[in-house]
Amino acid sequence: MxxxxxxxxxxxxxxxxxxxxxxxxxxxxxxxxxxxxxxxxxxxxxxxxxxxxxxxxxxxxxxxxxxxxxxxxxxxxxxxxxxxxxxxxxxxxxxxxxxxDRVVVMYAGRVVERAPVDDLFANPRHRYTAGLLSASPQPGRHAGTDRLTEIPGLVPVLSRQPDACTFADRCPAADGQCHDAAPPLVNIGVGEHLAACWHPCSVAPQEANR
Ligand code: SF4
Incomplete structure (x- = not known):
């Protein structure tokens, strides 16, 4: 022009x-x-x-x-x-x-969870997503303490455990299966909620009754 x-x-x-x-x-x-x-x-x-x-x-x-x-x-x-x-x-x-509107959570180069935004915040299913939300200040949530929950450890060296869940070294629910095989990203809840986790977090009670 x-x-x-x-x-x-x-x-x-x-x-x-x-x-x-x-x-x-x-x-x-x-x-x-x-x-x-x-x-x-x-x-x-x-x-x-x-x-x-x-x-x-x-x-x-x-x-x-x-x-x-x-x-x-x-x-x-x-x-x-x-x-x-x-x-x-x-x-x-x-x-x-x-x-x-929709959120994709990535950890160490992999998609670990995908969900509509409201569903993700109300019902995080992957342990990393749950850890992120617990580490965020929210009104009334940490009453009586100044400290936020933290995710222990560091992001892994990706070449060390190519076949494991990349979050296994930091996850409180990790077991042998998590260290032996990378979980696939699969539909895990109501609607389009996907997570890559062998032992996903349970759904909040009000959601389970939906
Ligand atoms: S697959 Fe295992 S280590 Fe990975 S997030 Fe799920 S429970 Fe934790």
């Missing part, structure tokens, strides 16, 4: 991702923009060619909570207005709870 058309398109995209006074801001250098604005510009660049899927790798890292909420809203708006699927890669359970 011509320079004039490219500039108009840039202003349009900056407006789309919520940059105020985009017609003026389009001439700014990066150092003249805040961290949140720079992140919005990156998102504008990513959607410039109308992708069907947007991969956002840690899109809110190093942003404060208010700016983070704004960026997640931009991603939500793009999904709804442009019909773009958004794949978010994050270690932040709060971000997942806020924006995700």
């Amino acid at each position: 011509s320079r004039r058309a490219a500039r108009a398109r840039a202003v349009e995209l900056l407006t789309l991702v919520g940059i105020p006074s985009a017609a003026l801001r389009v001439d700014n250098y990066p150092h003249q923009l805040s961290g949140g604005m720079r992140q919005r510009v990156m998102i504008a660049m990513a959607v410039a060619c109308g992708p069907k899927v947007l991969v956002a790798d840690e899109p809110t890292t190093a942003l404060d909570v208010t700016v983070q909420a704004g960026i997640l809203q931009v991603l939500r708006d793009l999904r709804d207005r442009l019909g773009t699927s958004v794949l978010i890669i994050t270690h932040d359970l709060g971000v997942i709870a806020d924006i995700a």
Whole structure:
């Protein structure tokens, strides 16, 4: 496109991702923009060619909570207005709870659990997912203690036990089967809830009665 058309398109995209006074801001250098604005510009660049899927790798890292909420809203708006699927890669359970529809939990390079977001938070079936949720602060959950539950140990050297469950060295429920064979990812609950675990966590009572 011509320079004039490219500039108009840039202003349009900056407006789309919520940059105020985009017609003026389009001439700014990066150092003249805040961290949140720079992140919005990156998102504008990513959607410039109308992708069907947007991969956002840690899109809110190093942003404060208010700016983070704004960026997640931009991603939500793009999904709804442009019909773009958004794949978010994050270690932040709060971000997942806020924006995700479906969640894939990975550990040591393998998918260990996959479920709709509400089901995953209410009924984690893989022991690693359960450990992650126990390690997250939640209102009222750790009353009387300042310490969160932690997952002991370290991520394994992947070449050492290629046929075992990768979480076996850190899992409180591990047994010989877990050290001898990698569990397959199978449907394990109501709907589309998959987990790769020989001894999955039990379902919360209210879910079991559903
Ligand atoms: S397969 Fe075994 S070691 Fe792996 S998460 Fe399940 S119970 Fe724990």
